[in-house]
Amino acid sequence: MILKTRLMSFASILSLTIAASPSLAAGSNEGGHGDGMDHQMMHPEIGEPGDPATATETIEVVMNDNYFEPESITVPAGATVRFVVKNEGGLLHEFNIGTAAMHAEMQPEMAMMMEHGMLTETGMMRDMANMDHSAMSGMDMDEMMASLEGHPNRVLVEPGETKELTWTFSQDTELEFACNLPGRYDSGMMGNLKIED
Amino acid sequence: MKSIKTEMLPGASMTRRGALKLAGAAGLVTVFPGRKLFANVNQELELAVEPQRITIDGRSSPALAIGGSVPAPVLRWREGDEVLIRVTNRLDEPTSIHWHGLLIEGVMDGAPGFNGYEAIQPGDTYTYLFQLRQSGTYWYHSHSAMQEQLGMYGAIIIDPKDREPVRADRDYVVVLSDHTSEAPVSILGNLKASPEYYNKGRRTLVDFFRDVGRNGFGATVQDRLDWSEMRMDPTDLADVTGYDFLVNGKGPKDNWTGLFEPGERVRLRIINASAMSFFDVAIPGLPMTVVAADGQYVVPTKADEFRFGVGETYDVIVRPTEAKAYTLMAEPLDRSGYARATLAPHEGMVGPIPPQRPRATLAMSDMPASQMGGMDHGSMAGMDGGSMSGMDHSGMAGMGQSSMSDMDHGSMAGMADAAPQAVDTQPVGWEQAGTPPGARQLTYADLKALKPSGDLREPTQEIAVNLTGIMERYVWTLNGRKFGNEEVFRVTEGDRVRLRFINDTMMAHPMHLHGMFMELENGETERKPRKHVIMVPPGQTVTAVLTADEVGEWPFHCHLVYHMASGMMTRFIVEPKGTELSSLAE
Numbered sequence: 001m002i003l004k005t006r007l008m009s010f011a012s013i014l015s016l017t018i019a020a021s022p023s024l025a026a027g028s029n030e031g032g033h034g035d036g037m038d039h040q041m042m043h044p045e046i047g048e049p050g051d052p053a054t055a056t057e058t059i060e061v062v063m064n065d066n067y068f069e070p071e072s073i074t075v076p077a078g079a080t081v082r083f084v085v086k087n088e089g090g091l092l093h094e095f096n097i098g099t100a101a102m103h104a105e106m107q108p109e110m111a112m113m114m115e116h117g118m119l120t121e122t123g124m125m126r127d128m129a130n131m132d133h134s135a136m137s138g139m140d141m142d143e144m145m146a147s148l149e150g151h152p153n154r155v156l157v158e159p160g161e162t163k164e165l166t167w168t169f170s171q172d173t174e175l176e177f178a179c180n181l182p183g184r185y186d187s188g189m190m191g192n193l194k195i196e197d
Numbered sequence: 198m199k200s201i202k203t204e205m206l207p208g209a210s211m212t213r214r215g216a217l218k219l220a221g222a223a224g225l226v227t228v229f230p231g232r233k234l235f236a237n238v239n240q241e242l243e244l245a246v247e248p249q250r251i252t253i254d255g256r257s258s259p260a261l262a263i264g265g266s267v268p269a270p271v272l273r274w275r276e277g278d279e280v281l282i283r284v285t286n287r288l289d290e291p292t293s294i295h296w297h298g299l300l301i302e303g304v305m306d307g308a309p310g311f312n313g314y315e316a317i318q319p320g321d322t323y324t325y326l327f328q329l330r331q332s333g334t335y336w337y338h339s340h341s342a343m344q345e346q347l348g349m350y351g352a353i354i355i356d357p358k359d360r361e362p363v364r365a366d367r368d369y370v371v372v373l374s375d376h377t378s379e380a381p382v383s384i385l386g387n388l389k390a391s392p393e394y395y396n397k398g399r400r401t402l403v404d405f406f407r408d409v410g411r412n413g414f415g416a417t418v419q420d421r422l423d424w425s426e427m428r429m430d431p432t433d434l435a436d437v438t439g440y441d442f443l444v445n446g447k448g449p450k451d452n453w454t455g456l457f458e459p460g461e462r463v464r465l466r467i468i469n470a471s472a473m474s475f476f477d478v479a480i481p482g483l484p485m486t487v488v489a490a491d492g493q494y495v496v497p498t499k500a501d502e503f504r505f506g507v508g509e510t511y512d513v514i515v516r517p518t519e520a521k522a523y524t525l526m527a528e529p530l531d532r533s534g535y536a537r538a539t540l541a542p543h544e545g546m547v548g549p550i551p552p553q554r555p556r557a558t559l560a561m562s563d564m565p566a567s568q569m570g571g572m573d574h575g576s577m578a579g580m581d582g583g584s585m586s587g588m589d590h591s592g593m594a595g596m597g598q599s600s601m602s603d604m605d606h607g608s609m610a611g612m613a614d615a616a617p618q619a620v621d622t623q624p625v626g627w628e629q630a631g632t633p634p635g636a637r638q639l640t641y642a643d644l645k646a647l648k649p650s651g652d653l654r655e656p657t658q659e660i661a662v663n664l665t666g667i668m669e670r671y672v673w674t675l676n677g678r679k680f681g682n683e684e685v686f687r688v689t690e691g692d693r694v695r696l697r698f699i700n701d702t703m704m705a706h707p708m709h710l711h712g713m714f715m716e717l718e719n720g721e722t723e724r725k726p727r728k729h730v731i732m733v734p735p736g737q738t739v740t741a742v743l744t745a746d747e748v749g750e751w752p753f754h755c756h757l758v759y760h761m762a763s764g765m766m767t768r769f770i771v772e773p774k775g776t777e778l779s780s781l782a783e
Contacts (some may be wrong), residue, residue: 065647066362066497090649091496121496121645121724169315183497186486187514188364188462 025165046175049152050080050168058082062158064178065089073177074194080168087157090192092123094179096154096192097167106180114182121181123158169195238326240280244269244294246317246339247287251348251376253441254448258378260348261339263294267446268372268470269337269351276332277357282325284317291316291341291454294325295711296353297508298335298492298729301327303749306711308340311768312749316341332357333492334466334510336372343381343758346444346472350374354466355492362647363488363497365464365514369455373478373527373536375440375471384437385759388671395438404746434556434627435531436704436759437473441537442529449537454544459520463540464488472758475705475732476527477504477630478511480540480553484522485513487639493714493727504530504630506707508730508756511639515540522548532556554631556671557624563735565701627705627735641719644726650716652744653723656695660686662708664700664733664755664765671763673702673755679764686753686767690774692745698733705734706760710769712751715741730756745771 041071056079063085075081085095096106132146157162170176178190217386249262250584263269263284274280286292293316295307303312305327317323332355340351341367354369377384387394457463465485469476479502486497489512503511517523522541532553539548624631632638666673688694696715698708707730714727718740725742733739754766 064362067360067364183486183488183499186462186484186499186516187362187488187497 004144007189015135036111042075043099043102045171045173046102046153047067047167047169050082050166052082052164052166055080055082055166058183059084061095061177063087063089063093063095063179065091066093066184066187068095068177068179068189070191072191072194075169075193077169077172077197078082080166080184082164082166084162085155085157086162091121092156093179093184093189094121094154094156094181095163095165096178096180097165097175098153098178099174100176103176103178103180103185103190107182107185110180111182119156119181124156172197198413212497238281240274240278241282242272242280243283243285245285245287246292246294246349249348251446253376253443254450258376258441260376261288261344263337263339263349263351264684268349268374269349271352271354271370272337273339273354274329275354275356276329278472279326279328283322284325285322286317286319291343292339292344292349293317294337294349295340295545296325296327296335296337297709298510299327299353299745300330300712303712303751306749306751306770308711308752311711311752323406329355331355331492333489334370334468334496334512335492335753336470338511341705342360342753343385343472343762345470346375346377346381346384346758348374350470352466352468354644362494362514363464363514364462366461367455367457367463369463369465370445371465371467371525371538372443372445372470373468373474374443374446375474375529377437377440379439381472381758385671385762388436388759389763392436392668392671395436435473435529435533436757438531438533440529440534441476442471442474442527442534443527444527444536444538447538449535451713452547453538453545455540456540456544457517457540457542459518459542460516461476463515463517464512465515465525466510466512467505469505471506471507473507474529475504475506475707476529477502478525478527479551480515480523480525481549483515483540485515487643488512488514490644490726491714491728494711495726496645496647497723498639498643499637500643500644501636502630503639504633504732506705506730506732506756507758508707508709509728509732522546523696524548524550526551528554530556534781555624557626557629557631559703559735560626563627563703565703565736589687641717641732642728644717644719645721646726649723650725652693654693656693656742658688658692659695659697660688662696662698664698664702664706664708666704666760666765668702671759673763673764673765674761675753676768678767680754680761680766681764683767685770687770687772688745689772690745690748694743694745696743698731698739698741700733700739702738703735705732706755706757706765707732708754709756710743710751710753712747712749712769712771713743713745715743717741747771748773
């Protein structure tokens, strides 16, 4: 029964994502930013995706099991920062920019994706054949994948991979960068992201 | 009158000359020929073992203390440190100290009769010297004469030489124990004279199961049982009752308290240092992130509660966000009391004590197949009385924890006329912890080593470890043989070995191997958790693999102290490569 409730909420998260993403719902996906619009629309204070070409700063972030280096980051207000995120650990990690509340919201979703096999401790399941389909009635796999990858404020980085994320910070907001895979945030895989005026 | 004998000198170092002189005096030179003894010692301390009175919830009780306190002082070291510890025996009986979970030379392991180590005689001092090859949460305790029952236990924290893979703002040790004023020797005597000494009703249960064998389960229950008369305490859940359950030496009223600021990460190093108790541990309202098991890091995993056996440890991180008091509860399986502590922003704050968890009754599935017929072991199933009348036996197998909502044990007596659904609230099966609806209990399957194993070879040999016993005589054995007449397990250095634990009794046994970690086979391939104690539930089979890379003659035993004392121990011998009998014969 509990499982059912959680599945329902997963479904509602997905439908919210889809509803809030006109480009995706319309079947066209230009630029790849649209599918994460929900976060931006709900949280304009965290800033917005930036253009790597106009980045004023590059910050290298190393992920390990289970911590980030550096442990905290300071950026100037209004800056566009290119984050180069390298996973030197043996587990899958996320680099996610948001408020503490956003991270708290994200964690149950990630836990559910892991429960259903979309994510494992070490990677992302690209071959959907192994997934538990029973839980996903009426949902398109592409939509699922879009939800998995469609947050412009985060990257999922598998062991050995390096990914980039460029972000334009706006006003002075208390932000954190975090890994929201199950148990990681609470055991300390997060850091303060300070915006300096 | 009594002076503190403990002296911790962090960072102290000895001159080489002084060290050699001391080494000579302690007779250690012969132990490590050719080594530069003590030259690198950077942690040095003295610990005296002596009788002491302790006060629990205002009552005074006799105890044995290491280093002047119960529990003994927390020993905090760093991986790579070489530590020197002088232990002086101020008792009038032999003693010993074993460093539980440490990878260590056999003679320093501290188990009398093994690896050339001998008990420390009254008045004598033994000098331990070893280098720390690992990090994590461990503990130390007496390995003699059931002395840990009286207070000889304490925590060891070894900080990693590299970065901690977890981060916490606070770090507390939570040592759980079961204390009694009764002398362990007399407890064991009572158990041997009459295993049901601490528990009425066992004999009736023997009869009950004999009848089950004859008439079948349902018929027996219906035809024979007069539960209200039987006063069944499930003795299979605990041999000994009447304990005070302690957190860091404090009783439930003393209420050990750990402070936090809301939002902080608090690391709790929870150690089951009891003599005989399995605990269900939870902090209602505060989910735990389990980050280590038996001192070894695991992939962080969320749980609301866990059950652990004697000797096991879990490191968890909690993140209380509200400025209120949270209660840490540790309930023994027989629910004969509880250990309690508080996490709060200020001293003196008190959180609610949750209602007592229901006590599980054993299911037929807890019975080893071998006992289903003959029942010569006096199998000790406990059927908890009140709720059994009018029960629909056909439903037994399907009863699960999902339905055990907030059961009030106190109301059991009057349940004879309760609605049928009430029957479902009685948890059946050893595994049932009375987990509240929606809460998640940690299982062994959740444990994944943070770092993959370096040895993925398939075992080339398998050792069957039958957990056996004759309850009527309180004899507990391995493969049917008592320690002293034990079946020795013998492997060669470097061997990859599978241990198959087959629990042929109706009690759970926390099986402890000294000297090496066992990799629990829990469905993982590369990330099997490394354990020094493996809990084997009644009637179940559990397997583990290990790489026999520590040469020595290692104790291998049930960590329930009275089981060990009555014979449930053997030698696990790792012979150096090239010296095994087969190669010598060639």
